[in-house]
Amino acid sequence: MSLKDIVGQDRAVRLLHELISEDHAGGSYLFIGPRGVGKRTVSIEAAKAINCEKKGLDACEECVSCGKINSSNHPDVFIIQKEIGSSFIKIDKIRNIIYQAGMKPYEAGKKIFIITNAEDMNEESQNALLKILEEPRENQIFILTSSRISGILATVVSRCKTVKFNLLSQVQIQRFLVERRGFEESKAILFSHMALGSLGRAIAFKENDEIRERDKMLNDFFFKKRAIFREEVCDEKKYADLEESLGMLLSWYRDLLVSKFTEDKNIFLNVDRMEEIFSYSAGFSADKLEKDISSVMDTINHVRRNVNPKMALFNMALELWSLSGMKAGVSRAEY
């Protein structure tokens, strides 16, 4: 692929094309925007376009340089990210960047350093980078990506040109999934609604079988609430990614609340279960649904803060249960 194939980030791509065409692509950039909207992909495509031997506006995909970047094998293009299981990008990686930045490009016109999720650098690493971000050499480009600008030191932000990335529309995501990834239409519709504007998230839904995870969560915490008294229901190990699964439960309660105000299908996320949403929402007041939403959100925050997940799930289940006024033996539809 190349920059022209990027979906939904026209403004960022236009800016990069302008910089490339005027041979002004240099210095330090901060790509800022939500997760899963293409910041990393655009960084790599920009690196290809800038160093492409054909010197066009975009990567040719045929030259040696494009091939090496595609296979993560280019000696002048560095992609720095946190290793799986670590909390931060290791300072050694940053020291290596600083060392490499002191050397001329081996092959390409420009040496390009891409630091993805730059907020994963701790303060020491960010401070170490400051000087080279401020005065990059003519043949160097730094691209930092981030979905959380609050995790980046103001001094770092101020040394970079900011490029904003947007959420994608549901239709853009749906079309991409069908046309480029060969998804079945029904799955593409569901995933594009659930993804809340993040293409990366929509793709992960398939890879991680997230819909099955959602259904597991709904069965345990919505449809069979009395089952909370069986210990295994609150066993966090059942979920591949507890935070993501709780996000799914949140989307469910959100849809129940939305159904109180509109029937416009475009506003809903769980579009595969619309009938159930309308049927169950009749049994809840808007007030109760708001409380349930708060309860799930609190649980997500607890999980993020490493509170004992079993206890957090149990407390959530009790709140979802006790606030409902539902009595044992009364089915959902009756209260």
Ligand SMILES: [Zn+2]
């Ligand atoms: Zn090329």
